[in-house]
């Protein structure tokens with residue numbers, strides 16, 4: 168598997184298609200599973216971890232999938248390549264930085280990834296564009312069934328799928344949707360949304376998960392409870408609440424337009440203009456500006472850029488992607504200069520012109 | 523079920539250890555909040571919850587539980603408490619008393635109702651498989667004391683399994 172190809176393509180989840188994709192970037196489901204015959208990863212010796220990896224790698228290769236998944240060992244990857252996979256949301260930071268034998272099996276189009284020897288022996292993930300939790304669930308449930316026929320999962324009738332951390336036990340399922348909510352953030356109503364979600368035991372995080380800030384006005388909403396509710400119950404609880412958030416965001420956009428159209432237009436034009444002409448650009452600023460341009464496209468205030476292009480720029484301007492694209496390691500100022508250069512040339516290529 | 527403190531409908535249920543005996547505690551939300559069994563916001567902070575649950579409700583029995591060791595992976599309850607990660611699937615069974623109230627606190631439930639593997643899972647068999655693994659590792663590492671202990675444990679389990 169050649170990771171260099173990743174910098175020239177973009178995953179299915181960046182396609183900007185699927186239901187409600189003006190606001191819902193992607194839907195993702197993760198399942199945590201462990202093998203019954205081994206201690207959990209944190210308690211396994213290096214020898215046992217190697218055994219687990221070999222066993223799972225073999226079983227994954229034998230899954231009846233076409234095309235088959237490609238397995239990548241973390242040990243054989245540079246830090247830059249690992250970071251690339253993290254930015255791509257294909258592996259967790261924990262997998263990138265942990266020790267001992269571990270790796271990831273990746274599917275075509277980047278919709279499926281299976282991490283081996285993360286916090287749990289297996290972390291299955293399916294990610295798709297738009298509000299598509301049902302599709303993601305049937306896909307991951309199918310893969311789980313296929314695996315279950317080939318390995319013995321740690322499972323108890325009482326506690327369900329047994330996981331290293333008690334916060335995942337039961338279904339072992341974490342379902343999330345990533346939302347773009349610039350208008351709710353602007354109107355400060357976002358805090359009310361968070362409070363309401365917390366009452367429903369739903370968690371809110373930034374783009375790159377736990378502890379990360381909501382840069383680019385992206386928010387991930389996911390279930391907190393994994394025990395005592397069925398998978399379909401958990402999914403419907405999220406599916407019940409997301410359309411309401413979408414509605415609030417759309418209303419907030421309309422209010423913003425009707426109360427201060429000129430101000431909003433100015434904010435978007437300035438963002439666009441800066442992306443087009445700046446010579447130094449931090450990752451944070453890029454996210455913020457691209458977010459306004461994305462809003463502009465969705466409100467038809469920007470007409471010569473497409474959502475997939477913007478989605479891709481969000482990822483391609485992350486540190487590892489940028490260094491891969493430029494072809495050399497860059498630090499601090501050099502990276503900010505390269506980012507600005509990259510943005511300018513990509514925007515020109517795509518025929519954009521700020522008005 | 524009625525709240526043991528005030529007689530209203532109990533919505534908070536905790537299992538605690540009193541003098542080595544499992545004891546159920548049922549309270550209404552206000553009474554539970556008063557006793558600081560649940561926090562008013564829903565922030566999930568696992569280490570804090572662990573400290574809280576274990577420190578407050580197990581009291582003198584905490585020491586006993588904290589020292590308790592899983593016979594299969596060797597983790598002590600106090601290590602789990604410090605790291606927030608369990609060592610093997612058997613820990614759900616052997617630390618059950620400490621975990622029950624923790625699970626309730628995190629999930630408001632202690633019972634799985636979701637997907638079940640199609641080919642039912644005989645957990646005892648896996649415990650045996652796990653013991654065999656440990657035994658092999660102990661022999662490899664020339665830890666004969668540990669190996670002897672595991673061999674005894676394994677014999678017990680296998681005997682128990684056959685007589686079922």
Ligand SMILES: [Zn+2]
Nearest residue numbers: 525528550553
């Ligand atoms: Zn009461």
Ligand SMILES: [Zn+2]
Nearest residue numbers: 592595610613
């Ligand atoms: Zn154990």
